[in-house]
Amino acid sequence: MIHSQQTYRLFLARFERLLADSLFTILLLGCAVASGWLAARHDRYWDWSQTHANRLSAESRRILERLDAPLRLTIFADPQSSLARRIGQFLQRYLRERPDLEIRYLDPRRFPEQARAADIQIEGQVLVDYRGRREALTEISERTLSAAIARLKRPRQIWIAVITGHGERSIDGDSGFDLKRLGQELEALGFLARPLDLSQVEAVPDNARLVILTQPQRPLSPPEQTALRSFIERGGSLLWLMDPPAPQVGLELLVEYLQLDILPGWVIDPTARQLGFDPPVAATIGPGQPLTEGCKGPAVLPGALAFGLRTKPDWTLAAALTTSPQGWNELGALNRPLSQDEVIGERLGPLPVILALNRRLPGGAEQRLVIAGDGDFLSNAYFERPDNRLLALALIHWLVAEEDLPELPPPPTSATPLILSEQQRAFIGIGTLVVLPGGFGLAGLMLHRWRMRRT
Numbered sequence: 001m002i003h004s005q006q007t008y009r010l011f012l013a014r015f016e017r018l019l020a021d022s023l024f025t026i027l028l029l030g031c032a033v034a035s036g037w038l039a040a041r042h043d044r045y046w047d048w049s050q051t052h053a054n055r056l057s058a059e060s061r062r063i064l065e066r067l068d069a070p071l072r073l074t075i076f077a078d079p080q081s082s083l084a085r086r087i088g089q090f091l092q093r094y095l096r097e098r099p100d101l102e103i104r105y106l107d108p109r110r111f112p113e114q115a116r117a118a119d120i121q122i123e124g125q126v127l128v129d130y131r132g133r134r135e136a137l138t139e140i141s142e143r144t145l146s147a148a149i150a151r152l153k154r155p156r157q158i159w160i161a162v163i164t165g166h167g168e169r170s171i172d173g174d175s176g177f178d179l180k181r182l183g184q185e186l187e188a189l190g191f192l193a194r195p196l197d198l199s200q201v202e203a204v205p206d207n208a209r210l211v212i213l214t215q216p217q218r219p220l221s222p223p224e225q226t227a228l229r230s231f232i233e234r235g236g237s238l239l240w241l242m243d244p245p246a247p248q249v250g251l252e253l254l255v256e257y258l259q260l261d262i263l264p265g266w267v268i269d270p271t272a273r274q275l276g277f278d279p280p281v282a283a284t285i286g287p288g289q290p291l292t293e294g295c296k297g298p299a300v301l302p303g304a305l306a307f308g309l310r311t312k313p314d315w316t317l318a319a320a321l322t323t324s325p326q327g328w329n330e331l332g333a334l335n336r337p338l339s340q341d342e343v344i345g346e347r348l349g350p351l352p353v354i355l356a357l358n359r360r361l362p363g364g365a366e367q368r369l370v371i372a373g374d375g376d377f378l379s380n381a382y383f384e385r386p387d388n389r390l391l392a393l394a395l396i397h398w399l400v401a402e403e404d405l406p407e408l409p410p411p412p413t414s415a416t417p418l419i420l421s422e423q424q425r426a427f428i429g430i431g432t433l434v435v436l437p438g439g440f441g442l443a444g445l446m447l448h449r450w451r452m453r454r455t
Helices: 002-041 058-065 082-097 112-117 142-153 180-188 222-233 252-258 270-275 386-400 422-454
Strands: 071-076 102-106 126-130 133-137 158-164 191-197 208-214 237-241 266-268 282-285 299-302 316-322 328-330 352-360 366-372
Touching: 058 082, 058 142, 071 082, 082 102, 126 142, 133 142, 142 180, 180 191, 180 386, 191 208, 208 222, 208 386, 222 237, 222 252, 237 386, 270 282, 282 352, 299 386, 352 386, 366 386
Parallel strands: 071 102, 158 191, 158 208, 208 237, 237 366
Antiparallel strands: 071 126, 126 133, 266 328, 282 299, 316 352, 352 366
8 A cells, every 4th residue: 555655656746747847848839939929020139249340330320310212222143142141131230220221132144234224343232222313332331331321312512622732631642641531531421522733723613612721841822822812701611731830831821811820839738648649749639629529538639739819800719629738839849858838938738729710701601710730630640540530520510511411430440359368268268167067067966866855
């Protein structure tokens, strides 16, 4: 009798375990099926990567939000090819933000007429079509695609004249001194930045919305300086990038016309030491000043000069971007220990290094000028510094006064590499090879003993 009761209890215990395991398996399968059903009908996406490389930037999302008509993207590639699949996977980021986005595939080998009509040169190009305006992209990235969409949204292009012919910084030059990267940024925004040699024309063309003037290596002739002055008198906007030392040789007539107060010497800003400038012959413009919205750190103007706050009577000082309070204009030699000396006329900061001037024209329109005490901060060597780039774009936005001028995604940056010390590597190795396997083994042994006791 006792043996029968023990057998019955053992059978009942095994039956309960089998029933519990079966119910658990059924519930687990039910949860998996329900999760798949919900995932197929309710798409949700999270990007936990450090650089958020798998989702659109805030700038791209704002560009898409401003669209008021359907957007079509045509991928000229074999739909079954790996190239088409990779491009389609990338475009899913845009489709998640714009469910009405139309994406289609065309094999250029099967439809050569349509490929020629779209000016497709290589397989894998994407044709962007918005309101009948089209642009074919040879490079596929978030920055290029979002910039193309923004350009098609506002097809009217603004022409920017960049003064050349006297050894100025070139808008398409590759040296660190030149402004090619700025020119590429302007082109992405939809501007037409073109060189203008005033020795070849009598005046700045009327359709030039903005003139960029950098420090010439050879003086401009009086007629050329007069042409620039006439452009300003007509209401044109000017971005003038000066360089030390003062006075500005070859541009004296323009300095006199605008009545600029240029301080002698070079700007010394001790805070520039933290950015790798030693000696600190540079100006730093910290965030929180006008036109620095979005800047997280200081913009750097290496080898800058400073200004006084005096302006021409008919102009208003809209903003003055200054150095740190510790800066000064050094009048002595730069190859000796540097210190501020008020006796010889060196002024203690904050010193204005960028002036934003405006005035009302007779018709009611507003004219704007920006005078910067340095051109290096927009050069190829320094433009890729994030805060230099943001400051440059803010100045351009302010000068052209375009409310619908888009903000483009910043250039892609690589994730910060993970560098481990010897102790950290040893700790991870011991943890993965000893601690974790030992922990799992101990947990399994304890679970086995617990089950044996129950049975």
